[in-house]
Amino acid sequence: MTTRRTTVAVVGGGQAGLSTSWFLTRDGVDHVVLEAGTAAHEWADTRWDNFTLVTPNWHCRLPGYAYEGPDPDGFMTRDEVVAWLAGYPGTFDPPLHEHTRVTALRQRDGGGFTLESTAPDGPVTWEAEHVVVATGGYHVPIVPPWAAALDPAITQLESAHYRRESDLPDGAVLVVGSGQSGAQIAEDLHLAGRKVHLAVGDAPRVARTYRGRDTMTWLAEMGLYDTPVATYPGGLAAREKTNHYVTGRDGGRDIDLRQFAREGMGLHGMLEGLAAPGGSTLRFLATLTAALDSADATYNSICADVDRYIEQAGVTAPPPSRYEPVWAPTADPLELDLAAAGISTVVWAIGYRPDYRWVGVGVFDGAGRPTHERGVTAVPGLSFLGLPWLHTWGSGRFHGIARDAEHVAGVITRSLPAVRRAG
Structure with a gap:
């Protein structure tokens, strides 16, 4: 099994994970984004043909990237959202590893974390000082x-x-x-x-x-x-x-x-x-x-x-x-x-509940939801992003994800000596 090391491992390549990567890239922090499918794939995979946003297009803004189309007060269709998001990674070239599913996360003795993953070229173990779980909070349908x-x-x-x-x-x-x-x-x-x-x-x-x-x-x-x-x-x-x-x-x-x-x-x-x-x-x-x-x-x-x-x-x-x-x-x-x-x-259509069984770190409440303060948990180095109401009503929407990602990435960056940053 291959073992690789990074300062920060971001799990999830949707809008939350990519937003985190934008700030880490800006600040020169060595990191990877591990995505089980392709970047932002759930917008195409889990929405119906006639889906439209319920928030106006001007709400659609990510770090360094905002909707600039002709209808800011309109509502993008599913395919328009997919196309808009597809243009985001090319604006800053994140260290994105697609088709890489993290199957287990655990703390290492002495600090940091180990992540087990499956990748196109075989199993990979990642060792990281910080982990940002950006897989959202809607994993298992309630039936x-x-x-x-x-x-x-x-x-x-x-x-x-x-x-x-x-x-x-x-x-x-x-x-x-x-x-x-x-x-x-x-x-x-x-x-x-x-x-x-x-x-x-x-x-x-x-x-x-x-x-x-x-x-x-x-x-x-x-x-x-x-x-x-x-x-x-x-x-x-x-x-x-x-x-x-x-x-x-x-x-x-x-x-x-x-x-x-x-x-x-x-x-x-x-x-x-x-x-x-x-x-x-x-x-x-x-x-x-x-x-x-x-x-x-x-x-x-x-x-x-x-x-x-x-x-x-x-x-x-x-x-x-x-x-x-x-x-x-x-x-x-x-x-x-x-x-x-x-x-x-x-x-x-009752809803979905979170499933973090792969996260072997004790940061969850009795309902299986992570306990945190603005996404930062009590376990040093472990954070969550992309959750509804993580900090504000805008947290689970395009409207507020940049602010949340900047906060979590800032906590990580400030904890690192300059020598540990890339570039």
């Missing part, structure tokens, strides 16, 4: 354990494996989960003419545009994406929140589940379970009415926050408005017979 007992005639797939409506067998589709992916996949199927049922969770929603501007542009101007998680309402619990559902499709618009229901989409509350093993009848909690009301309350609350900002800042803007429900369930549905409803497919 209820009873899903295996569902009627085998029904196709099941996770949201990351959904590509297009035409790939699915004929029939209606049940989408489970109303976060950003679930709501947008339900919209994609609905617009394609499929009969869709949606199990609605507790995700909030937000207006696409309000008082003449994109709501996320207002929020950025108001400093919401820059507020540290420790001072955000609810504190560290914000890391567990689901993102607001909205879409950038066709130039951007609201996702109004009530309007979808008026157009024929079946809405249900949280999915509770299977009525009988091997059957096709599902049970739901009586949460639909409350979930829709709560999402709308968040929508109106955010608009009210914008109203206050406009007034305080003296900004000239169109008059305020308030969302009023266009539909309401007469009762919360408690059961759905998939066979009777003609449902051939279930798309699981």
Whole structure:
């Protein structure tokens, strides 16, 4: 087995890992970026054909690299994001090792770390003084354990494996989960003419545009994406929140589940379970009415926050408005017979959980999430990047990754004597 040495090993070649590499390169720090596939490959591998960003294009900025296209207030498609990211490595030539999967990380006696990896030319052991884990926090799809007992005639797939409506067998589709992916996949199927049922969770929603501007542009101007998680309402619990559902499709618009229901989409509350093993009848909690009301309350609350900002800042803007429900369930549905409803497919969009079993260092809480302060753990030399709410709301987005990467890379650089830096 080959053994190689480096000062810093960055695990993951997505936007977080590449951003870290940009700062380390700028500061002359010897390092490598170890990527299991190809750089930023997940944008192509885990998004559906009609995917668009939900944040305006001007949010898309990485260290030394920003969106410079003709539509800063628009929303890039999946393929446009992939093309934009593909241009990034060429701007600074990172020491990127693609198709190199790190399978184990452990501390070395006396300090530093050992990383076991598989590479195109065989296994490689890396020894590093510092490690930045930049593999994100969404690794394993959340699927209820009873899903295996569902009627085998029904196709099941996770949201990351959904590509297009035409790939699915004929029939209606049940989408489970109303976060950003679930709501947008339900919209994609609905617009394609499929009969869709949606199990609605507790995700909030937000207006696409309000008082003449994109709501996320207002929020950025108001400093919401820059507020540290420790001072955000609810504190560290914000890391567990689901993102607001909205879409950038066709130039951007609201996702109004009530309007979808008026157009024929079946809405249900949280999915509770299977009525009988091997059957096709599902049970739901009586949460639909409350979930829709709560999402709308968040929508109106955010608009009210914008109203206050406009007034305080003296900004000239169109008059305020308030969302009023266009539909309401007469009762919360408690059961759905998939066979009777003609449902051939279930798309699981409940979410993903982290999987750091390959990291053999004790820095995790009881839920398997790394404990850290702005990405820096209590174990000297070990950091994490690319996590939602790592430091601010912008941390898990293009909007905030440069700031996080600069902080973590700066901690590393300041710990090294100049003689240990490359060049």
